[in-house]
Amino acid sequence: MPLALQALLPFSALLGAAAIVRRRPRRRGNGWIAAGATGLAAVIALVELLRLSPGEHVDVPYLTTFPYADLAIRLDGLSLAFATITLITSALLMLARQRVRGDRRDPWAAWLLTSAATCAVIFADDLLLVYIALQLLTLAWSGALDEASPRRRGLRLVVQVADIGLLLAAASAIQSVGTSAFSGVPSDTFGLAPFVLVLLPVMVRIGALTHIWGGPKAAVSFEPAIAWIAPAGYLLLRLLALMGGRLPDRPTAVSLFAVGVLGALVFVGMALFEQAGPRVAGLLLAAQASLAIALSTGDQPLLTVASTWFWLLLVPLAGLAGIHRRDGSPPEALTLLGLAMVPGSVAFVGLWLAGLALNARGLLLAMIPVGLVVVLAVIAALRHVTVRRPSQLDVATAWAGVLLLVAAFPIIAIGTLVVPAAATVRLVPRGMISVSLFGLATDFGAWPALAVSVVVGIMVGLAGWRLHGRLPLRARGADGGLRFPSLVPVRPGRPTLPAWSQFVLWGAFAAVVGAVAVRP
């Protein structure tokens, strides 16, 4: 099949399904059609990714409809990995929504179009086209063809205005080198100002995570993962790829790292004092995204792999957090633990890799604030975790289980998705990172992922067993399910921290002392 047609296959699947579900509204099977088509598009993207040679990229031009923005598709490790993970997440969200009973709304066409618009952002071959696709994405998720419509007006307008930063960066590239196409832009085209301008849409989308989940919500929130996190992560990594994988200078990198970590601290701080569960998830997600920004500042290949891992796995985690469940359901607990970045979660793998990379450069101290973020996130999550024995296997539970599996067996994702994507951002030396069933090994250290997951699992089980006497398990809840004790206060009151928090602070202090002591 010609490459020009292959590249269009994911779009064809999504748009074709959208056309079908638009023609037969309110049919029960529409959800299956939407999820199936999206899954098919994800498989197509994955197959394309697997067929791609290391470091290879393919530009498929179609038409020149917009001056200096050829309608062209970019197939490389970064775009295909992001498309794959985003479309898988999208398909799973559709499956989860399909299983919801009693909601008569028909979101399928809008979700399919949103997925297609996100794919357009990811596959666009130049910055101007990315800007246009971002506007289409905003139109798709907001559904506000009438601009005066009050539907999510504030957020929509903020996103639209922030996207102008990307337009200015594209214009700057056109001014400098006559094009904004990814293949034609030298790595020194973007200075500090365009970089900051591109950060605007990224940060606004991360900020969107913190407030949108507080209001009346649907059973499944589609936008956080598909319309905000995925484009934000992709944009940042794509810009880094255009800049040759490194920031303009060291002060910029240090400043951005500080901004990212401070942002994460602010978000977890807000999560500590938040009572509503969905908002806590949003804040923790924003904190993770901020950490991902901080980790994207490094100029070492291993740090690039770590940040790419972080961004890629953040998309399904955000999708999982977008499924609203009953309080105390197993997926809710697993989601919160995943958002808290505890050892054994997918995010912790990225943090560990980043720590290894920073340690190799003698910058292990930089991980202290990151560790503080993790500790505060754990505290915030534990204040909301309630565990019930699962009564039936649903999509969210399976999804959370798969994420735990990925954390235990990074081999699933690292070779197929993460390294090809990271190798697009900057050169990743062959053999720098090796994976096995038991974990990861790099030149700077290893990560025994399986062992850690098993140990953490045993510790969580033991903790549940030990807590059994002090905080007795309810033998059988009102709905018939076994219930573990909840750490959530019965009545919302003045925000408090648990008594053992002081040990955390002392532990952090000890860690600093230790790090300073062992540093040559």
Place this chain on the structure above:
Amino acid sequence: MATLLLPRHGARARSSFEGLTRRVITIVGALLVGVILASRLPLGENPVLLSAVPWALGALGAAWFISPIDQPERLQGQALMVAATAAILLVAVSAGPLTAALAGAMALTPIAGEHWRLPGRFRPALSALLLLLAAAAALLAAVAPVSVVLVLFDIGLNVNSLVLLGAAILLVAGAAATPIGIEWAAALGILAVTAVAPALRWAALAGLIAVATTLDRRGERAAWLAAGALAITSVLPPLAAPSWSARVQVVALAAGLALMLFAARAATLRVLVLPTTALVVMVALASVNVAGLVRFQWIAAVGALLLVARAALTWLLPDTSGREVVRDGLVAALLLLAVSARDALGLGALAAVLLLIDVAVVRIDDVPSASSRWSRLVVLARSNWPASITFAAATLTVIAALQAGLALGLLAAALLAALQLAPLVDRHAAPPAPLRPRSALRWVGPALSVGCGIAPALVLRMIQLAR
């Protein structure tokens, strides 16, 4: 001659003392200005008294127009102004007898605009013909690099791709957006855009303003001022010192365009006069040097801020009836910046052309409620979302302005951001539309908007062929 053709019905309206005083002061003031200009800009080697005649006639026309005793006198004033424009320019820049005659004949346009309406039975055929001609002009501009001067006897008509594109816009606007019966006024616009002789060009523009303001007078004084400022650019080179003249010409061009953008907020001024003026300025700007261009950009930037601030100010006033559509002010400001951004890539010209289509053809009547598929298309065509002409034009303006300068680019970006926020203020407000019943041609605007919004590169090709 033209003033004598105006019929007078019985006795004139009775004047009050205040009215008479105002008329006297206006006439004296206008004559003084005319005499001063005549003395500063002597025409050829004629004695000042002889040179002052066309200036004095123009001044008298302006006075009659500003403070008329009745409608016929207002028309007489307009006829005098058009005639004076032609006369001054003909003396300053010589032209052939037929060109001179045609320029002089423009003095009849105020009377034609007042009295001559196309019979109803011819309108569908004429609209179809105009659209057909527009399509032919656009096609010709797209397929072949045309750059010729057509000479009919001694009337020179400049024909290149940009002019053809402009003619197509004016023909479409004439067919689909002008008030019923004066579709023929589009021909005046085309004449102004194509004419080689300055006398014919500015006289045609003045005539077009006179025709456009017969039904709706909003903004007419500013429009005439703009026409005066623009016409002076052709008077200066032969009459003034070169260094001084070059500077003032550019300033007059920019100020004239800004004034016209301020004036042409509604009705036929917006539909026909604004595109004509902008196209004429774009053609004139092609020969301006870099220093002049910077001067133009300064005025454009300040003018853009002024246009927006003024539109926004109307929303802060207690009188709600005078509120203007903020989005129109922003589009006008972007148009000013786009014209000023003469970049190597041709994006400024492209953005300006797209914005002209948007202003003159697309945004001219109310937005229907989004209920049917058709009305959703219209809403999309009038929005800032991708696939609309506004989105393409505003995006290109930002890029083009950044090519011209950082400050200009940032200003354009700020205007684009404000354009995204404008629906918060405007809601569904629309500018005052030309007097026109719902016609079968209402599909033209949305179709053009979406077509140009999807593929502006086609329009760029036409503009690039003009180089």
